[in-house]
Amino acid sequence: MPPLRAVPSPAGRPYAEQAGRKRAEAAPAEHYARLVRIAYLVLAPSLGRNRRVLSAHGLVQRALAGEQRADPGRAYAYVRLRVLRSALEAGLPLFRFARPRRAQFPPLVPQVWGLRLFPHSCGAKGLALEQALAGVSGPCRAAHVLRGLEGLDDAEVCRVLDAAGVTDPRAALLEADALTEPRSLLASPEFDPCSLQVRPTDPVRRRRRGRALLAGVGASLVCGTLLLMPGDGLGGPSPASAPLRPRHHPTQQALDPAALGRVPEERWRGSTRRDFSVWPTRGDRSGDTRLLGRALVAWARPGEAVAVSATPGTPDGPPMGPPQLLYAGEVGAASVVLFHDGLRVVRYAEPRHPDPSGGAVLDFARADGADETAASALVVERRAGRIRYLTAPWVREAALRDLLAPQAAARPLPRDGHGVTDPLTGPGAGADCRAWEALELRDGTAARLMTDLGELTPVRLTSGPPSAPHDVSGRDERESWARTACLLPSVRSTGVRSVNSWAYATQPLPDGSGAARWLCTRAETWRGTGSRVLAQFQAPSAQPPGNRPAGTVAARAEDSPACGARTPRVLAGVLWKSPDGRWYVLAAGSRQFASVRATGGVEGRADGRLLALPAGKGDRPRLDGRLADGSRAGALR
Numbered sequence: 001m002p003p004l005r006a007v008p009s010p011a012g013r014p015y016a017e018q019a020g021r022k023r024a025e026a027a028p029a030e031h032y033a034r035l036v037r038i039a040y041l042v043l044a045p046s047l048g049r050n051r052r053v054l055s056a057h058g059l060v061q062r063a064l065a066g067e068q069r070a071d072p073g074r075a076y077a078y079v080r081l082r083v084l085r086s087a088l089e090a091g092l093p094l095f096r097f098a099r100p101r102r103a104q105f106p107p108l109v110p111q112v113w114g115l116r117l118f119p120h121s122c123g124a125k126g127l128a129l130e131q132a133l134a135g136v137s138g139p140c141r142a143a144h145v146l147r148g149l150e151g152l153d154d155a156e157v158c159r160v161l162d163a164a165g166v167t168d169p170r171a172a173l174l175e176a177d178a179l180t181e182p183r184s185l186l187a188s189p190e191f192d193p194c195s196l197q198v199r200p201t202d203p204v205r206r207r208r209r210g211r212a213l214l215a216g217v218g219a220s221l222v223c224g225t226l227l228l229m230p231g232d233g234l235g236g237p238s239p240a241s242a243p244l245r246p247r248h249h250p251t252q253q254a255l256d257p258a259a260l261g262r263v264p265e266e267r268w269r270g271s272t273r274r275d276f277s278v279w280p281t282r283g284d285r286s287g288d289t290r291l292l293g294r295a296l297v298a299w300a301r302p303g304e305a306v307a308v309s310a311t312p313g314t315p316d317g318p319p320m321g322p323p324q325l326l327y328a329g330e331v332g333a334a335s336v337v338l339f340h341d342g343l344r345v346v347r348y349a350e351p352r353h354p355d356p357s358g359g360a361v362l363d364f365a366r367a368d369g370a371d372e373t374a375a376s377a378l379v380v381e382r383r384a385g386r387i388r389y390l391t392a393p394w395v396r397e398a399a400l401r402d403l404l405a406p407q408a409a410a411r412p413l414p415r416d417g418h419g420v421t422d423p424l425t426g427p428g429a430g431a432d433c434r435a436w437e438a439l440e441l442r443d444g445t446a447a448r449l450m451t452d453l454g455e456l457t458p459v460r461l462t463s464g465p466p467s468a469p470h471d472v473s474g475r476d477e478r479e480s481w482a483r484t485a486c487l488l489p490s491v492r493s494t495g496v497r498s499v500n501s502w503a504y505a506t507q508p509l510p511d512g513s514g515a516a517r518w519l520c521t522r523a524e525t526w527r528g529t530g531s532r533v534l535a536q537f538q539a540p541s542a543q544p545p546g547n548r549p550a551g552t553v554a555a556r557a558e559d560s561p562a563c564g565a566r567t568p569r570v571l572a573g574v575l576w577k578s579p580d581g582r583w584y585v586l587a588a589g590s591r592q593f594a595s596v597r598a599t600g601g602v603e604g605r606a607d608g609r610l611l612a613l614p615a616g617k618g619d620r621p622r623l624d625g626r627l628a629d630g631s632r633a634g635a636l637r
Contacts, residue, residue, distance in 0.1 A: 016591035031076060034149075035060045035083050040119075040193040041145045041186060042087035045134040049119065053193045059086045064307055075309035076454065076493050077160075080150075085164045088138045116621055118239035119192055126190035128637060129181040136179070139172035146182030147176065151433075151489065153553075184432075213457045241510040254319040255300055257292035260339075261324035261428040268393050274372040276326065276340045283336075292328060295348035298362055310364035311495035312453055313527030313581060314344060327390055331381040331420060338378060338390065343368045345456050366495065366526040373448050374497065376441050381457050386423040387452055395441050400424055400551040401449065403485040404435040405546045410440050427451050433550075446471055451485075454493035457526075466522070466568040469500040470541045479545045484521055484537050486550040491523040491532045499523045502563060504570060505588035510612040511578040514540030518588040519551060520563035520570045520636075525567030531564065533557045535572035535636050537586070555636040562636050571596065571635045575615060575625045585621055587611040593625040593633070 014274045020321040025131070039056035048057065063082035133141050139161060154173055161169035189195055253259055268278035285291055298306050300318040310316040319341050326338040326345075330352055339346040345367045350360040367375070376395055381388040391398055398421055399410035414422045427436045437450040438457055446612035449472045450458035462469040463477040469584040472481055484501050491499065516539045523532040543549075554572040561567035573587030585602050589609040596611040598604050602612040623635040 030466060030491055031079075032060060032064070033192070035080060036193050037186075037191060038080065038145055038149065039083050039087045040384065041133065041191055041394045042084060042138060042142045043090055044138065047090075049276070053119070053196065055090060056087075056193045059083055059090070062086070065304060081160060081163055084142055084160065088142060088164060088166070102391075105460055119190055119196060125181065126185055126188060127180075129185045130190075132179055136175055137172070139166040139169070140175040140179075142166070143169070143172040143176040143412065144183075145186060149186045154400050158492075159560060179533065222612065253294070254322050256322070257296065260292065261322055261323035262286075263324065263495055265393075274392075274394060275370045275375045276345065276367055277342070278323075279326050279340070279375070281325045281327070282390070283327040284418070285330065285335060286328040288328060291335055291350075292337060294360075295328075295339070298348055298360055299339070299346060302362055305359045306362050306504070307359065308362045308364075311366060311493075311526065312319045312530055313495060313525070314364045314366045316364045326378070327380065327418070329418060329420075332383055332423070332569070334381060334383075336380055338380065340367065347380075349379075349381075361463075363456055368526075369459075372443070373460055374457065376443070376448060377439065377450060377458050379452065379458065380420055381423070382426070382452075385426045387415045387426050388423050389421045389439060389440065389458065391421065393419065393420070394443050397442040398446050399440040399442075402442045403427075403437050403438050403451070404434065404482050405476075406475065406482045407545055413439070427453075428489055430488060436485040436488075438485075447473070451488065453488060453491065453496050455495065457497070459496050459523075460498040462498060463502070464500065465502055465504075466563055466565050469498075469502075480517070480519065482546055483548055483551045484519065484536065487534060487536065487553065489520065489576055490534070490553075490556075494523070494530060494532065495525045495527055496523045497526045498530075499561075500614060504563075504590040505609060507586060507588050507610050507612070508628070509540070509576075509578070509586075510584050510614075511580060511582065513579060516540060516586070517573065518554075520572075520590075522563040524564075529559060531559060531634065533560050533562050533564075533570075535563075535570055537572075537574045537576075539576070545630040560636070569593070569627075569633065570621060571609075571625050571633065573598070573621075573635060575617075575619060577617075583615045583617050583619070585611070585613045587616045587623050587635075589625050592627050596623065596625040598623055 012048045036056045037058045040052050043052045043055055045052070060079075060083055063079045063086065094119040135143075135145070142161060143157050143163065146152045147154075150419055157173060166172055185191070196421075260393040262430040263278060265280040267280065268274060273516055288405040296319075301549065302308050308316060319339075321341075323339040323341040323346070326340055328337045333352060334349045335352055337348040339348075343366065345365050347363040348360065360471070372392075372394070375392055377389040377391045379387060380390040389398075392617055398415055400413050401410040402408055413424065421439075424439070425435065425437050427438065437449070438449055438461065441448045441450060449461045451461055453459045461481065463472050463480065464470045472478060478593040480501060480503055484554050488499065499521060501519055501520050501521045503517055505520065506515050508515050516537060519536050519538065521534045521536060525531060533556065534553050537554045541548040552574065554574045562570050569590045569592040571587065571589040571593060573585060576586045578584065585598055585604075586612070587596050587598065589596055591609065593609040595605060595607050596609060596610060597606075598613055598621040600622045601619045602613050603613045604611065606612075611623075615621075624632055625635075626632050
C-alpha cells in the first residue's frame with residue numbers, strides 16, 4: 001500500500017474547490033478571472049504590475065484560444081496547466097544564443113495605450129505577501145498558488161508542477177513552506193488583475209512614440225493589403241466569423257434548423273422510457289432559426305472564437321444527422337442552445353447580442369444510457385460562481401440543500417415556465433469550502449440529491465454498500481456527506497456520473513476517546529473507465545454537525561474495482577495521533593476481511609477487520625489482510 005498519512009486528532013482539513021473547466025460563458029469566459037489571477041500571482045513581480053496584468057490576460061487568452069490536444073474533458077485543469085507553464089516560462093532568463101519562448105516577450109494582446117493598469121493598492125499584509133513572492137522562485141510561487149488558491153494537496157501540486165515542466169517539484173514545495181503569509185490573501189482584491197485601477201502614462205513620451213509608430217503602421221498596412229488580396233491563398237474568414245459550412249450532404253442536412261428534432265410537450269407522459277430523448281423542446285428562442293443556425297455551424301466547424309470543451313471519452317465531432325433540440329432561450333447574459341444526438345448533450349452559448357469578437361462556448365458531455373435520474377437536469381448556465389439548471393419535465397419540485405449543514409431543511413428553488421431554475425451558488429465556492437449547495441429534485445417517488453462537478457450533467461450522490469446504493473436520506477447519511485463533500489473537488493471535471501459514499505467500518509480508538517468511521521467514496525464515470533476511489537478516515541469530533549472537519553483521505557486509486565459492484569471490499573489505514581500525543585497505526589477493512597496485518601516498521605496482526613498498533617511518528621508500515629475465503633488482499637492503492 002502507499003505510505004500511511006499522518007493524521008492528527010481533529011482529522012482532516014477541507015479540500016478547497018478546484019476550479020471548473022475550460023469554457024467561455026459568452027463574455028467573459030467562465031473561470032477566466034480565476035485563471036488570470038493564477039497567472040498574475042505566478043508571474044515574476046519584477047515585471048511590474050502593469051506588465052504582469054497585461055501578460056496575465058494575454059497568457060490566459062492564448063491558453064483558452066489554443067487547440068486542445070490533451071484529455072478534452074478535464075479542460076479546466078488542462079487550461080490551468082497551460083497558464084502555469086507559460087507563466088513559469090515568462091520568468092526564465094533570456095540567453096544570447098538560446099531560442100526565446102513566446103511567453104518571455106510582452107503580450108501582443110491585450111494592449112492598452114496611454115494608461116497604466118494595476119490592481120487595488122495592497123494593505124500591510126498584502127504588501128508583505130507581494131514582497132515575499134518577489135523573493136522566491138517561480139515554481140515556489142506556483143506551488144503556493146496551487147496550495148492556497150486552488151486547494152490542491154501536496155501530491156496533486158507535485159503532479160501539476162511536474163507536468164508544467166518544473167524540474168524539482170518537491171524543492172518548490174519545501175520553498176513554499178517558508179511563506180508564512182495567510183493563504184487567504186491570494187483571493188483578495190489586491191491580487192485581482194480583473195479589478196483594476198487606471199493611471200495615465202507620460203503624455204510627452206507617448207507623443208514621441210506615436211510619431212514613430214505612424215510611419216511603421218503605414219508600411220504595415222500596404223504589406224497587409226497585398227497579403228490579404230483575394231486569390232493568393234492567404235485570405236480567409238476571420239477567426240471570430242462564422243465558419244464555412246461543410247459540403248458533405250448528410251452533415252449539411254444536419255445544419256438545417258428546420259430539420260431539428262422537436263419533441264411535443266406531453267410525449268414523455270406516455271413514453272415507456274424517461275431520458276433525454278423524451279425531453280420536450282423548450283425555450284423562448286426555440287423558433288429563432290438564426291440562433292439555431294449559428295449553434296449548428298459552430299458545432300460542425302467551430303472557429304477560433306469558439307471555446308470547445310468535452311468530458312473525457314466524449315467525441316466532439318459534428319452531428320451525423322439532425323439532432324434533437326432540447327432548449328433555446330436567453331439565460332442571464334447569454335443565449336443558450338441545448339442539443340441531444342443520442343450519445344451526447346451539446347451546449348452552445350453566445351452573448352445576447354453577438355458580435356464577431358464576442359466569442360462563444362461549445363460544451364460536449366456524454367449522455368448515453370441516461371436513466372430517469374441521470375436525465376433529471378442539465379446545466380444551462382454557469383457564470384461568476386452561479387449555476388442555473390434546466391430540469392426534466394417529470395421533476396415536480398426543486399430545492400437547495402447545503403451538504404455542509406446536515407440538520408438544515410432543504411430550501412425551495414424557484415423555476416420559470418420552461419423549467420430553468422433560479423441561480424444557485426456553485427458548490428464549494430471559496431477557498432475554505434464553507435458551504436456546498438446541492439440540488440434536490442423530487443419526481444413524486446423519491447428525492448434525488450445532485451451536485452455540480454463541472455459537467456453539463458449534475459452528479460447523483462448516493463449512500464450505502466456497493467451492492468445496493470440508495471439516495472441520501474436520514475440524519476446519519478447526511479452527516480457523513482457533510483464531512484465528505486469538500487473532498488469532491490478531487491473528482492471534478494472527470495466525466496463523473498455518480499458518487500457513492502459507503503460507511504464500511506466503525507473503529508473504537510485505542511485511547512478511548514471515541515469511535516472513528518471509515519468510508520469508501522467511489523466516483524463512477526459515464527464512459528465506464530476512469531473511476532476514482534477514496535478511502536477516508538473520519539475521527540470523532542466535539543464540533544456540532546456541519547462544523548466538523550472533512551474526512552482525511554487515507555488512500556486513493558484510479559481505475560480500481562474497489563468499493564464497486566465487482567469488488568465490493570476495501571482495506572485502508574492511517575497513522576493517527578491521539579489527543580495525548582501518542583501515535584498509532586489504525587486500519588480497517590470491509591466485512592470480507594477475516595484478519596488484518598501490518599509489516600515493515602510496525603509489526604502486528606489482528607483477527608477481524610480492525611487493527612490498532614502503537615507506532616512512532618513517521619512510521620509507514622504496509623498493510624494487507626486475509627479474506628474469509630482464505631485468499632490474501634492488499635490495501636487500497
